[in-house]
Amino acid sequence: MAQDICSSPGHGDLPAPSLFLNTNATLGAVQEGEQVLFRCQIFPKSPATQIFFCKDGVQVHSLKAQKGKGSYYMLFTVMSGSVGTFTCGYRYKDNSNRVRNSALSAPTNLRVTGAAVMAQDICSSPGHGDLPAPSLFLNTNATLGAVQEGEQVLFRCQIFPKSPATQIVFCKDGVQVHSLKAQKGKGSYYMLFTVMSGSVGTFTCGYRYKDNSNRVRNSALSAPTNLRVTGSGSSS
Structure with a gap:
């Protein structure tokens, strides 16, 4: 430390x-x-x-x-x-x-x-989304979800490029930990995550669409990806 x-x-x-x-x-x-x-x-x-x-x-x-x-x-x-x-x-x-x-x-x-649009309800209420779910991937160096404390992992949330998304949200154990503004025609969005001792958990991602009249629709969440910490290390 x-x-x-x-x-x-x-x-x-x-x-x-x-x-x-x-x-x-x-x-x-x-x-x-x-x-x-x-x-x-x-x-x-x-x-x-x-x-x-x-x-x-x-x-x-x-x-x-x-x-x-x-x-x-x-x-x-x-x-x-x-x-x-x-x-x-x-x-x-x-x-x-x-x-x-x-x-x-x-x-x-x-x-x-x-304040940007908060998406806490996406993470805590995954069944409330009516738009198709995205897919969540973990970088190949940690494909089994077993990583060391201090290591960095890269999550990729993949949506259909024509999805009506205005915001991408990454969740951990039902709580939002990261969000990005969506870009038209873009399909891949990333979260660089540094693993700490409390990083064990289940990760998902989703997206939100907010039209010009401020009407909001949420996606279903991706299938979960589990992350577990194998030990302490100083890897970057």
Whole structure:
């Protein structure tokens, strides 16, 4: 755990990285349900073994560092509670388990400008949708649904490209965990998910159609995909 990096930013003696926010949200003003991409930039020759993303002094994401790599990313879905200050840092751990932390990056603030259509009822009431269900797939590296803590898995929600969808929703155990605005003619939508100790569960996806008169129709949910954590690891 690198909680001390996030909560004690002044304790690092290695140079701080830089944190950038994707250009669609350069002012840090985003809508609920939107995705933003954070990039943590370190000097490629930095002695880093692990990268950390922090929100309001708490770790929210980590990645194993790769030799010679300078850019590391966090795909973040904005929820109503996502307002806050984001930073990133890195840790160096040598073969003797001696640890050094970096200083944290300069902070980047994120604020939510408005609420998107909530789709909680899709996740918690899967039988209420009258549109055809999509299909949910898990990346081939985790086809059996057995992954290590700290590993990233990619879910793909596949809809018929001509489906009348305006929003795609990913669910875990009946609760919405991710959503995307649908694009006309697009069939594949993705969720990059970092596995934590509490990530064991059942995942589904669905979509919502909202017309110009604000009339809403939901799809049935996809067949469920189960995810189980096999152990702790530092894989990215």
